[in-house]
Amino acid sequence: DQQVKQNSPSLSVQEGRISILNCDYTNSMFDYFLWYKKYPAEGPTFLISISSIKDKNEDGRFTVFLNKSAKHLSLHIVPSQPGDSAVYFCAAGLTGGGNKLTFGTGTQLKVEL
């Protein structure tokens, strides 16, 4: 049972435009969410996170939005740059759950010139 879902396996965006990556979850007990970015042959690297008590968190070009009632979060990248081309994983965790994360299947973002 996939508790964290990324329904778009790939996304292509032009340089300078907004990239929107989506993530849905089923477990309402999750209380923090993270986005990780992964380049080929490297491990995932942390990008941005959000606690369930917030609905938005912004860090430079990256903003994560959380809609708890819809069990949905999204990552916005503005403006998109070619170096943003990577696989983006959404992850969720439970306070008291030992910081083990449940990951989605990832979305391959390609930013084209």
Added chain:
Amino acid sequence: GAGVSQSPSNKVTEKGKDVELRCDPISGHTALYWYRQRLGQGLEFLIYFQGNSAPDKSGLPSDRFSAERTGESVSTLTIQRTQQEDSAVYLCASSFSGAASETQYFGPGTRLLVL
């Protein structure tokens, strides 16, 4: 300082053989995690070590999988009698204390192929 390192980077083995995968966490990190990523799937939690506490083994898929950690340093993940469905990238991560929402730092992974 150095990041999380894993060895070997690639491993090809025959079905039925045992394999050992190694992880060196970031120095000073008390929490260590193992995940695996099978083709087309997300990262799947396997096991979590935090300090001297008993490990959380809730993600291990079968009793062929086991892991050990020496103090707060190196960890080895052992897969006995490997099966073709064990083929995956095995990723190790560490974090400072294991507190909820703390950033996990990942190694580059070990790509395991079971023939």
